[in-house]
Amino acid sequence: MASIRIERLSKVFGATRAVDGIDLAIPDGEFVVLVGPSGCGKTTTLNMLAGLETPTSGDIWIGDSCVTDWEPGERNLGMVFQSLALFPHMTVFDNIAFPLRIKRVAPEAIAPRVRAVSDTVHVGHLLDKRPATLSGGEAQRVALARTLIVQPSVFLMDEPLSSLDAKLRVEMRTELKRLHAALRSTFVYVTHDQAEAMTMADRIVVMHQGRIQQVGRPLEVYGDPVNRFVAGFFGVPAMNFVEGELRPEPDGARFVAQALRVTLPGHEGSSGPAILGVRPEHVRFADGRESWPATVSLVEPLGDETLVFLDYGGPSSLVAKVDAEEKVAVGDRRSLTFRLDRVVLFDDKTGGRIPG
Numbered sequence: 001m002a003s004i005r006i007e008r009l010s011k012v013f014g015a016t017r018a019v020d021g022i023d024l025a026i027p028d029g030e031f032v033v034l035v036g037p038s039g040c041g042k043t044t045t046l047n048m049l050a051g052l053e054t055p056t057s058g059d060i061w062i063g064d065s066c067v068t069d070w071e072p073g074e075r076n077l078g079m080v081f082q083s084l085a086l087f088p089h090m091t092v093f094d095n096i097a098f099p100l101r102i103k104r105v106a107p108e109a110i111a112p113r114v115r116a117v118s119d120t121v122h123v124g125h126l127l128d129k130r131p132a133t134l135s136g137g138e139a140q141r142v143a144l145a146r147t148l149i150v151q152p153s154v155f156l157m158d159e160p161l162s163s164l165d166a167k168l169r170v171e172m173r174t175e176l177k178r179l180h181a182a183l184r185s186t187f188v189y190v191t192h193d194q195a196e197a198m199t200m201a202d203r204i205v206v207m208h209q210g211r212i213q214q215v216g217r218p219l220e221v222y223g224d225p226v227n228r229f230v231a232g233f234f235g236v237p238a239m240n241f242v243e244g245e246l247r248p249e250p251d252g253a254r255f256v257a258q259a260l261r262v263t264l265p266g267h268e269g270s271s272g273p274a275i276l277g278v279r280p281e282h283v284r285f286a287d288g289r290e291s292w293p294a295t296v297s298l299v300e301p302l303g304d305e306t307l308v309f310l311d312y313g314g315p316s317s318l319v320a321k322v323d324a325e326e327k328v329a330v331g332d333r334r335s336l337t338f339r340l341d342r343v344v345l346f347d348d349k350t351g352g353r354i355p356g
């Protein structure tokens with residue numbers, strides 16, 4: 001078991017600042033997910049934690065030790081990578097036992113430990129097989145077992161599910177969460193997939209261009225994003241962004257964009273160009289004190305819900321996520337409102353959140 005502390009950590013490759021001065025404290029036993037688009041510095045951060053990359057500056061602490069200059073083998077970490085790298089000529093048993101043999105664990109102690117971790121990740125029936133005969137999910141579990149067997153205090157995982165098909169990925173998410181609950185070790189998990197981050201993390205660390213944008217629990221990051229980047233990164237379909245203008249009003253501020261007019265309480269004193277963000281599930285068909293006409297341009301049934309694309313006169317359409325029972329057809333004229341308590345505003349230049 002171990003906590004992790006990252007202080008002012010940077011990594012520069014030539015002209016690229018892959019990681020740009022990040023600070024992060026991870027308590028012992030937490031499941032933390034580093035998430036962000038490709039190239040934002042996730043793998044570089046994880047590799048510095050593992051000791052596979054040397055930081056350009058900054059420090060890494062594991063437990064009470066500053067490990068910045070420690071070799072990977074001295075850090076008591078378990079790493080699971082995107083590419084599985086099971087040894088093809090060895091059985092599953094020998095693959096899982098491999099790290100113990102490297103450590104010269106006594107042979108009679110190896111078999112019980114292999115059986116124990118194999119049971120944990122449900123590969124006990126596969127021990128005599130060769131990797132080539134395993135399904136993707138089985139191979140992924142074997143790779144996990146091989147990491148688990150050394151009982152690391154910290155697990156580092158870099159997109160471990162990305163080679164699996166969609167259904168299996170969803171199943172493995174649940175399994176990893178169960179595994180974390182059973183082991184209670186610290187998990188640092190890297191993915192570009194916002195759904196993986198939302199479903200598995202105790203806390204999400206959102207990265208962009210080598211910097212941490214926001215750290216928070218999944219629903220905090222989703223509901224209370226600090227900037228437009230974070231707001232747009234989570235949610236399918238993505239948050240609607242509407243460019244418009246804020247005008248001060250006695251009871252708040254009014255946001256105006258074409259026919260769309262929303263009075264936002266709590267934004268007293270805000271004025272000028274701004275971007276309004278509203279998630280599809282917070283766009284409603286209703287006549288309200290403030291509602292606007294829109295024309296349905298596209299309908300996408302998802303089964304449980306329906307996505308409705310609406311033209312309100314702006315440069316792009318708004319997407320609403322409505323109940324599947326809602327009767328709606330292309331060409332319909334409908335009245336729209338937003339759930340005003342869930343609407344967020346961003347600075348049109350910096351993308352920073354305008355506090356309400």
Ligand SMILES: Nc1ncnc2c1ncn2[C@@H]1O[C@H](COP(=O)(O)OP(=O)(O)O)[C@@H](O)[C@H]1O
Nearest residue numbers: 013016017018037038039040041042043044045
């Ligand atoms: N060994 C390297 N040499 C040069 N540039 C690198 C190296 N590793 C990563 N980079 C660059 O650093 C940035 C961050 O990369 P990476 O950490 O792999 O991102 P992610 O895992 O989030 O996709 C990218 O611009 C990438 O091209």
Ligand SMILES: [Mg+2]
Nearest residue numbers: 039042043044
């Ligand atoms: Mg990567």
